[in-house]
Amino acid sequence: MTPNICFYFQVHQPYRLRDLRITEIGRDGVDYFDHAKNGAIFRKVAEKCYLPANALMLELLRQYPAFRISYSLSGVFLDQCEEYGTDVLASFQALAATGQVEFLAETYYHSLASIRSLPEFCDQVSMHVSRIQELFGKTPRVFRNTELIYKNEIAQMAREMGFEGILAEGADHLLAGRSPNEPFRPPRFDLPRDVSRLIADHRPLTKQSNDMLILLKNYRLSDDVAFRFSDRSWIGFPLTADTFTDWLIAGGGFCVNLFMDYETFGEHQWADTGIFEFIHALPRIWRERGVGTATPSQIVDAWASRQTHVYDAHAVISWADIERDLSAWLGNRIQHAAVDGIYGLEQAVKETGDPELLRSWRKLQTSDHFYHMSTKYWSDGDVHKYFSPYESPYEAYRRYSHALCDLRQRAADAPKTQVPGRNQASIFEGLRRFLSILNTPFAIRNS
């Protein structure tokens, strides 16, 4: 039996920060974000990637009625579509209309809320689910966390939220020789009662799910396309659709999960590398060779209640870098200071009940802000620097810390309209305890 191919593309754009100055802190209506730059980058990526890639996908979906793909569009990406590219949004809606495309759920602000604030995590997932329903008329059934940040607790939280599937990185150390080409299950355990109660109160879907399957990224085959496709020093260069199909079939299993950034097409791998022709050829070859495609929820349905292995992630994993951990966002002092700073404002911001303040606070939670402060590959003379809109991690932090100072001041100055009730205060306390447990293995490893 040939495996099913499960394509999932991540689509996301952060709101990049303006060159904020200390003299602006506390002034009326300070805007933290660089609209000119955000607009320019969005249009550039739209022309190089989103529009041509969506046109290609639409053509393929029409030509091959059995062809299936899935996307996760971050909420901040959808917001930017409204600001800078309704044409891009329309092209995604056209894909949705084929009925062959699935949209996954994620945190609206592409944030680290899952490891820092449970109420915020629940709120952002709910916001995202409603937005997807509103724009595409579909309710997500499968969850994918920011940058595939994953841990046993996160899988259980997602299950209690109502999701039937979750995506994660197929990390070698957790697979321990097993193939990623089959759905896995998280270990079964109960979350603390106050956590479950909070999730029940903020559940994005109608009821919790009884079962949970994990779809693991086949990082070797995914990265062959996403990272190595145009690498002339790679032994697989030039990669043809035929050869790649040979590899997919050779891997066997139930499903091969090819997870990658959508910007792979046209932005990371430029059009002149032949990446569009490569994708164009795949559905035809797959049909000829009997290889099917499926969306994550189709995989979940097809697997149903069959037995499978347990994927046991005690420590947090992600799809980032070789380390596959949180060190891209929480690897140094300035990153910790920034993340602590923003989540430290949660109560103060929420108590104001000011929607504008809340939105600014949430836009500052986008994980890219912390990623741009990474000094991991910023070692002297290292050419593998992270892509960043800023000159240095320090410049990223300078801008961010000013925004944080301004936000802190605005929250302190604003009248408190939402006095935390008994319930809410105790929830905060309980969750803090839970999240400290959640973060423990990472903290221990770091010390």
Added chain:
Amino acid sequence: MHHVSNFYGNLIVLKSQEIWYNHEISCNFSQPKNIHPPVAFHTLMFGWEYPPLHSGGLGVACQGLVRGLMRNGVQVTLVLPHASGQAEPGLDIRFPTDEQCATVNVPSLLQPYDGSASYRNRLSAACVPQEVGELYGQDLGEAVERFTALSVELTKNTDPDVVHCHDWMTYDAGIRAARHHERPLVAHVHATEFDRTDFHPNEWIAGRERHGLLAADRIIAVSGYTRNMLVQHYGIPEDKIAVVHNGHDAERIEATDILQSQYGGTERPLVLFLGRLTVQKNPWQFLEIAHRIHAIDPHVQFVLAGDGPMLGTLIERTCDLGLQDTVIFTGKLSQPEVRSLFTRANCFVMPSLSEPFGLVALEAIAHNTPVIISRQSGVAEVLDHAFKVDYWDADKMADCILTILREKPLADQLVSEAPGILRRLSWQNQAAHVRSIYHQLIQ
């Protein structure tokens, strides 16, 4: 005096060769015999200043390079215009005696080219320490001429493989010695007249520089920034220029705590400028930055360490800006005082207009001080863990400083990561590049 130094020098030469042979022997133990050991080079170097008698980066860089070359097995004969060089094992230092100086008649070049005021500026701008100036009377041109005239006399008993000279004051001496010994000439550029004068060069000096650069077989620039300067303003072909960034060797000497009490203890944040008070180093901009910061946080204290021709103007400007209680001028400081100040400072600023390299930024990093440097500098090419700002952007520099003072995690992060560059840019590593340049020239 001359005889003593010569004798001492020869003795040392022997010693240094001995060290080299030892090195070869140790190589032979670990390597197959058919591999030829690297050739032991002898470089004849013309320097202008050398610690302890030096006014800026040129002397420090020269010393670092000399020591680095010796550690790379290169035999060094260093010729200086005055008896200042610090004796060190393995180094042959030579300088003219008073009698030799007296026998040389050189015309004064001062009168035809500038008045005494502009000459004084040039003297200080050209990094000539006052003490050295006094040694040679008040005429820099005359000093240069004398040095040139004696270059062969002082070195005729040497047998160098290569002649290496540092900045325009030594170029003619280098040219003459290279011709005499029939050896290739390396011109090492630590600064150009364009850097020193905010792009209003003294034509006489720029002419000397161009002449030396054209005569050299190979040019070493201390940064890509300087290489571009040589290409753009001197018309030197790019492929003639090699870039070897300056190095840094940490010398751990205990800092004195004299300054702690003098500058009001540690409760007030302290922002430091250290360098000669000349147009090039842009202390004027430091006051502009201080002015902006003072308006936001009057608690911050500023220190300008160093002296120079702009001192008077800067003090006036400080008073005009109402910063007399906020800015401290220290004058020239001793090394322990400098160390103590670096250690005490919360942040170091190098706002130079045009800085070929900027060793002082590495000094600051070695003392765990966060740095903000002008983007118009050579050191900006090698420093990653620092703020780099255009020299004219006082607002942004002030903002970076205030952010470092406000955000302890940022200061800690900069301080923990920046010293990585010091390990990479050791003088031994940088001198190895110079050695390979010699190798190419000799072959």
